[in-house]
Amino acid sequence: MKADILIRGCTVLTMVHGEVISKGMIVVKDGLITYVGEEQRTPPVDADEVIEAQGKVAMPGLVNCHTHVPMSIMRGVAEDQELEIWLTRSIWPLEAKLTAKDIYDGALLSCLEMIKNGVTCFSDMYFHEDVVAMAVEKSGLRAVLAPGIIEGGDPERGEHMLEEAVKVVKKYHGYANGRIRTQIGPHAAYTCSPNLLRRIRDVALSLGVGIHIHLAESRETVRLVRRMYGKGEVSFLKSLGLLGPDVLAAHGVHLTRREILTLARYGVKISYNPVSNMKLASGIPRVKEMLEFGVTVGMGTDGPASNNSLDMLETVKAASLLQKIRYMDPTVIPVKKALEMATIGGARALGVGHMIGTLEPAKRADIILIDFRKPHLTPVHNVYANIVYSARGSDVDTVIVDGRILMRDRVVETLDEGEVRRKAQKTAKRLLSDRL
Amino acid sequence: MKADILIRGCTVLTMVHGEVISKGMIVVKDGLITYVGEEQRTPPVDADEVIEAQGKVAMPGLVNCHTHVPMSIMRGVAEDQELEIWLTRSIWPLEAKLTAKDIYDGALLSCLEMIKNGVTCFSDMYFHEDVVAMAVEKSGLRAVLAPGIIEGGDPERGEHMLEEAVKVVKKYHGYANGRIRTQIGPHAAYTCSPNLLRRIRDVALSLGVGIHIHLAESRETVRLVRRMYGKGEVSFLKSLGLLGPDVLAAHGVHLTRREILTLARYGVKISYNPVSNMKLASGIPRVKEMLEFGVTVGMGTDGPASNNSLDMLETVKAASLLQKIRYMDPTVIPVKKALEMATIGGARALGVGHMIGTLEPAKRADIILIDFRKPHLTPVHNVYANIVYSARGSDVDTVIVDGRILMRDRVVETLDEGEVRRKAQKTAKRLLSDRL
Secondary structure, three states, rough: EEEEEEEEEEEEEEEOOOOOOEEEEEEEEEEEEEEEEEOOOOOOEEEEEEEOOOOOOEEEEOOOOOOEEEHHHOOOOOOOHHHHHHHHHHHHHHHHHOOOHHHHHHHHHHHOOOOOOOOEEEEEOOOOOHHHHHHHHHHEEEEEEEEEEOOOOOHHHHHHHHHHHHHHHHOOOEEEEOOOOEEEEOOEEEOOOHHHHOOOOOOHHHHHHEEEEEEEHHHHHHHHHHHHHHOOOHHHHHOOOOOOOOEEEOOOOOOOOHHHHHHHHOEEEEEEOOOHHHHHOOOOOOOHHHHHHHOOOOOOOOOHHHHHOOOOOHHHHHHHHHHHHOOOOOOOOHHHHHHHHHHHHHHHHHOOOOOOOOOOOEEEOEEEEEEOHHHOOOOOHHHHHHHHHHHHHHHEEEEEEOOOOEEEEEOOOOOOHHHHHHHHHHHHHHHHHHHH | EEEEEEEEOOOOOOOOOOOEEEEEEEEEEOOOEEEEEEEEOOOOOOOOEEEEEOOOOEEEEEEEEEEHHHHHOOOOOOOOOOOOHHHHHHHHHHOOOOOOHHHHHHHHHHHHHHHHOOEEEEEEHHHHHHHHHHHHHOOOOOEEEEEEEEEOOOOHHHHHHHHHHHHHHHHHHEEEEOOOEEEEEOEOOOOHHHHHHHHHHHHHHHOOOEEEEEEEOOOOHHHHHHHOOOOOOHHHHHHHHOOOOEEEEOOOOOOOOHHHHHHHHOOOEEEEOHHHHHOOOOOOHHHHHHHHOOOEEOOOOHHHHHHOOOEEEEHHHHHHHHHHHHHHOOOOOHHHHHHHHHHHHHHHHOOOOOOOOOOOOOEEOOOEEEEEEOOOOOOOOOOOHHHHOOOOOHHHHEEOOOOEEEEEEOEEEEHHHHHHHHHHHHHHHHHHHHHO
């Protein structure tokens, strides 16, 4: 039987128990990985597409657990500002004006950027996720889309946004050959009422999808929740039944050890977003302790307006380094652990650990090749270290999602790079000029 | 009169008072910048080499204020270890075996990597700086080389290393058309005796060169100095006459406000090395306060074995982000300030602010072009923000040092990339296999 894709001659990191295959081979058929192993021990395979990958390293695609892709068109709009000023004076007034087309242009730009950085799956929370789904479908990426809900003191608005979210979930959960999955995205404990949060919990359960929510991002939001409800954010969510293994909590910067233990007990997943946490001066989450307590932790870039990049290889390095400085201990989050969190850890955080996150037979074929023939990736004493500490998104050479080649030799095959950039630039310019 | 190089059609950041020239032009003649300004206001210029730079941003080359370039061959050898174990079990045993040829291979690899990252000038401290000088000359880069001196309780060794350092200074200060300058590099207060440090101060003054020294890098070294001499590191160096405007102190992580004030008063320069400080869990220096007190601060990558990259655009981002988290304030080290520190700040820290660091007539022509036609550099709301928060070394497209084109369209013209990589890989492999 002829395979679809055969990759050979490369080092393979399966991300299973730290395995490193020196001269590896990967076979892909019907969107699935059918073989991973040493080249020389394998009988010859015939394939439609043979990728000779000498000098490259194959690994599972990177999983970006928390972002807001349409915000790429606001990249650089407002820099070095206090979070509240950033939101109220810069971001929210712009967001209020965003049309579906603007959202699409921004989402497509972010999809393009992520493909070029070796991200094969991302988890998004924003308005108009139906439009984001169109961009995902076109780009060929895999995504978990959570339509965002901000009630902001207006129950009617909250109910309306929940209705819209339900429509998106019903239409897009399992869409595009299963590449698109959905969650429901209540923005945070302080922007949705207890009533609405309970409703969301019920609706999500009945629809069989998870929940994506911001949690304890900054000191201010933690204080706000305490002031509003007289208890900590984790206790508050717990009282509403909002802790569970299908809940993805973004940030978790200001959590006590006790709260982390509660999250672990309920199986809540965390997206750790180190670059955004630094840029907005939110703080440094206790990720070392989360892992010790058995919490599943993935990594995210957060939105391109608070990073300002979707380069998950940058995030992997920042994630490890920031924990080292948090605990004043250079042994924290070593290289293998860091790369696990950015692949299988992220996949598990999104509830798709059975489908992606490692290179193993019967998993979906989400594979990237990193070109090691670069000065900054020379010499190779430790493949993991070179990827985590020395590589950057631009070293990703080939990207395969669901068995389809999205990028080859850094040329994206599913999108017209020039056109996507031009449209996004035009949209961004219009958005800003309107502001005057 | 015909110019050597004419660059036109690009955005120009001169790094003088935050100036941004939209359709700029730069003229280079005999290694010097002779004109910078708007294209349309300028009479036509004839040049041997015309660079059409539409879609690109021209700025001064990045200045890497603290590194140990030969250590690139140890990149990835020992990861996620305690500093003392890292040094005593991994790095020092390897260093003891390094030959001049190994040093050369490593230095050349680092020069190659820096050119590809838009670094045009670096400041190095290591053994065999005479060999590093050969690599610098060949690569076309600019450098300030400080032969390292570690006495380690052996006065004879210290005296010998000082003699060798003097030889390097005499031969290479002003070498290669002035591209190479030198300093003397006593490793640190705790590895050189007071006697030797005093001798070094005198010798440096008599030779007219500066001093490059590690300062307060970790809690342990600070404690060590206090134990050895009963005073803080800054007081100790002050008592030896070792504070002055010609002294470049690397790190300065664990300094009190009072110590920072003393450094400011004496005009001591600081190299801030955020990525290494995080990776080795050294701590976070008080750079915001240093700047408030008027200390000149440049940025460095530190050696490629403790980073593990020589990408100064990564360092610029990390430098700003790490200060934000240090002070829990997102307004600290805003984008213009960050980029200033990586260019003119660094040049001043190395005592060459009169020669390089800005794009102005009569300065040496150290210029880089960054290609903005990339998804992650779209849209352009804020050129500084895109460079500091979104760009990475691989976006640098063209590098000019002293009026000579070292890289064009990412192809390095002074070095054979494949050969440099292969030799370094071979040397690295041999070095490690010997260890067994």
